[in-house]
Amino acid sequence: MNETIALMKRHRSIRKYADQPVSEEHIRQAVRAGQAASTSAAIQACCLIRITDEARRRRLAELAGNQTKVARSGAFFIVCGDTRRHRLIAAREGKPYKTRLEGFLLAVIDASLFAQNLVLAFESLGYGICYIGALRNNLPEVDRLLGLPEGVFPLFGLCVGVPAEEPLQRPRLPLEAVLLEEQYPADEEVLGLVDAYDATYRAYLEQRGAEPEAWSAAMAGMFDRPRRGDIGGYYREKGADLS
Amino acid sequence: MNETIALMKRHRSIRKYADQPVSEEHIRQAVRAGQAASTSAAIQACCLIRITDEARRRRLAELAGNQTKVARSGAFFIVCGDTRRHRLIAAREGKPYKTRLEGFLLAVIDASLFAQNLVLAFESLGYGICYIGALRNNLPEVDRLLGLPEGVFPLFGLCVGVPAEEPLQRPRLPLEAVLLEEQYPADEEVLGLVDAYDATYRAYLEQRGAEPEAWSAAMAGMFDRPRRGDIGGYYREKGADLS
Numbered sequence: 461m462n463e464t465i466a467l468m469k470r471h472r473s474i475r476k477y478a479d480q481p482v483s484e485e486h487i488r489q490a491v492r493a494g495q496a497a498s499t500s501a502a503i504q505a506c507c508l509i510r511i512t513d514e515a516r517r518r519r520l521a522e523l524a525g526n527q528t529k530v531a532r533s534g535a536f537f538i539v540c541g542d543t544r545r546h547r548l549i550a551a552r553e554g555k556p557y558k559t560r561l562e563g564f565l566l567a568v569i570d571a572s573l574f575a576q577n578l579v580l581a582f583e584s585l586g587y588g589i590c591y592i593g594a595l596r597n598n599l600p601e602v603d604r605l606l607g608l609p610e611g612v613f614p615l616f617g618l619c620v621g622v623p624a625e626e627p628l629q630r631p632r633l634p635l636e637a638v639l640l641e642e643q644y645p646a647d648e649e650v651l652g653l654v655d656a657y658d659a660t661y662r663a664y665l666e667q668r669g670a671e672p673e674a675w676s677a678a679m680a681g682m683f684d685r686p687r688r689g690d691i692g693g694y695y696r697e698k699g700a701d702l703s
Numbered sequence: 704m705n706e707t708i709a710l711m712k713r714h715r716s717i718r719k720y721a722d723q724p725v726s727e728e729h730i731r732q733a734v735r736a737g738q739a740a741s742t743s744a745a746i747q748a749c750c751l752i753r754i755t756d757e758a759r760r761r762r763l764a765e766l767a768g769n770q771t772k773v774a775r776s777g778a779f780f781i782v783c784g785d786t787r788r789h790r791l792i793a794a795r796e797g798k799p800y801k802t803r804l805e806g807f808l809l810a811v812i813d814a815s816l817f818a819q820n821l822v823l824a825f826e827s828l829g830y831g832i833c834y835i836g837a838l839r840n841n842l843p844e845v846d847r848l849l850g851l852p853e854g855v856f857p858l859f860g861l862c863v864g865v866p867a868e869e870p871l872q873r874p875r876l877p878l879e880a881v882l883l884e885e886q887y888p889a890d891e892e893v894l895g896l897v898d899a900y901d902a903t904y905r906a907y908l909e910q911r912g913a914e915p916e917a918w919s920a921a922m923a924g925m926f927d928r929p930r931r932g933d934i935g936g937y938y939r940e941k942g943a944d945l946s
Contacts, residue, residue, distance in 0.1 A: 461732070462706075462827050462828070463705075463706045463707060463827075464706065464707045464710055464823060464824065464827035465732060465733075465736045465824050465827055465828075467707055468736040468739045468740070468820050468823070468824065469735065469736060469739050471739050471740070471741070473741060487882070488878060488882070489704070489708060490708075491878060491881060491882045492712065492878060493708045493711040493712060494881075495875040495876070495878070495881060496711045496712050496714050496875070497711070497714070497819060498714070498716060498822070498832075498833075498834045499875075500834070500836045501836075501921075501925060502873055502904075502918065502921070503922065503925065504875065504876050504881070506881070507880070507881050507882075507883055507887075508881060508882055508883065509883045509884075509885070509886070509887070510882065510883065510884055510885070511885060512884070512885065513885060516885075544887070544893065545876075545880070545893055545897055545922070546922050546923075546925075546926050548890055548893055548894055548897070549894075549897060549919040549922050549923050550922075550923050550926060550927070552894065552919075553919070553920075553923040555923045555924075555926075555927045556926075556927050556928070557926050557927075558926060558927065558928050558929050559926060559929055559930070560929040560931075560933070560934070560935060561934050561935035561938070561945065562839065562929065562930055562931045562934055563926070563929075565811065565839075565858075565934070566836070568808065568811050568812065568815070569811065569815050569836075569858070569859070572811070572812050572815030572816055572819070573815055573818070573819045575816070576740060576815070576816045576819035576820060577711050577819060577823075579741070580707060580711070580820075580823065581707065581708050581711065584705050584706075584707035584708055585705070585708075589741075590741075591741045591743070593743045593744075593809070593812075596805065596808075606885075606886055606887070607886055607887075608886075608887055609887055609890075612887050615808075615812070616812070630745055632738040632739070632742075632747065633738070633747050633788075635731065635734060635735060635738070637750070637788070638734060638737075638738060638747070638749070638750050638751060639730070639731070639734045639750075639751055639753065640750055640751065640752045640753065641752075641753055641755070642752070642753070642754060642755065642756060642759075643752070643849055643850055643851075644750075644752070644787070644849070644850075644851055644852055644855050647791055647852075650787065650788055650791055651791055651792075651795065654788055654791070654792060661745075675745065676792040676795075676796070677796075678744075678745070679746065679788070679789050679792050679793075680789075680792050680793050680796040680798045681798075682744060682746065682789075683789050683793060683798075683799075683800050683801060683802055683806065684793070684798045684799050684800075684801065685799070685801050686801050686802055686803040686805065686806075686944075687802070687805055688803075688805045690803070691803070691804050691805055691808070692803060692804035692945065692946050695804070701929075702804065702935065702945050703935055
């Protein structure tokens with residue numbers, strides 16, 4: 461196994477960080493590596509906002525469901541979809557700026573490919589990371605705090621820092637559930653793989669000293685009602701066309 | 704610079720491939736590396752469909768705007784958002800399956816983080832790759848060809864193979880346009896960075912022997928009307944709630 465694949469397979473999200481900063485040089489290296497990821501037709505529809513102000517980080521930690529790591533990791537970033545540049549260019553050239561869902565999707569994919577390179581670059585430099593999806597718990601408040609202009613919208617947060625824990629790795633679905641040949645399998649086959657995974661998942665939770673719950677039970681409890689409120693309304697307000 | 708960062712910085716999309724397959728063992732290694740990426744609350748809302756049937760690959764190549772590489776790369780995959788497992792689990796447990804835009808967004812982010820790990824794993828093994836966003840040109844036709852069930856929807860294609868070209872690297876926006884401190888910069892500052900990048904981008908196209916066009920001109924021509932039609936309508940039909 462080569463070093464890059466080994467690095468990916470060592471990944472686990474880090475939720476406790478040492479009280480040490482992330483070096484400026486490392487941040488620049490990681491962002492350059494992030495930028496090297498593919499981007500649809502070079503549109504590069506994303507940006508990264510580093511938050512250093514301590515009061516702001518504490519407020520963001522609250523908004524993300526009281527996750528103290530948001531305030532305490534070596535560095536904290538917000539990954540945004542960024543269609544601002546294209547809008548400013550269109551306005552300057554007297555052209556319309558029009559997309560439908562495709563424009564939003566391009567920004568989300570660009571931002572995610574960028575972020576995953578960024579994350580692996582940080583991990584390759586010895587840092588740990590944690591994506592903060594809970595930043596979407598209250599997007600209008602996050603937006604007010606940052607004063608973002610039209611066309612720039614947070615997708616997720618990112619904690620980076622020197623790890624102060626070595627958590628167990630959470631197991632993944634069986635390979636056969638994810639790598640499919642030619643077509644999507646029948647329902648019984650999918651549920652059979654879910655059952656096999658449930659056992660693995662329960663064993664992992666037990667080993668971690670947590671309440672052993674099947675993965676499928678966790679999932680059934682996660683999608684029984686909409687979460688995170690009207691995030692579509694927020695994105696539309698920032699100019700995203702979700703139609 | 705460590706090997707992982709060096710690998711990322713060597714990335715360029717490969718559009719011509721040698722007539723050589725991608726080894727089964729490498730595919731399995733790369734998918735495992737893909738699965739190791741972060742996934743929000745372990746939902747793992749994505750899957751990868753490998754298309755080997757030649758007639759199907761030729762049809763997909765046509766549907767993606769006549770991109771022959773889709774039929775001719777060593778391997779061709781379709782990266783899908785996959786909410787099928789969660790739906791089947793909910794049905795089995797007699798619970799509702801309900802999300803709003805958050806559910807779709809989770810799937811797109813999960814699939815993209817997975818795909819970027821997958822891509823880097825393939826690149827680390829000596830292959831070249833090209834994301835095929837144009838698979839979204841005609842999603843209903845792609846869907847009919849694959850016979851996908853409710854809750855599974857293609858996001859992009861992926862060509863993988865032994866490179867048969869060494870293209871120039873397309874330059875990226877200046878670091879300062881992407882790595883922001885505390886807040887989003889003023890419009891004039893953004894446009895100043897765009898102007899600097901326009902010159903770099905034009906020089907790159909010239910060097911490649913292409914018509915030298917400023918990046919901003921390319922972007923203004925890309926967003927002056929919606930592209931790829933009613934992709935939102937397709938995703939909604941597959942069960943995605945975009946509200």
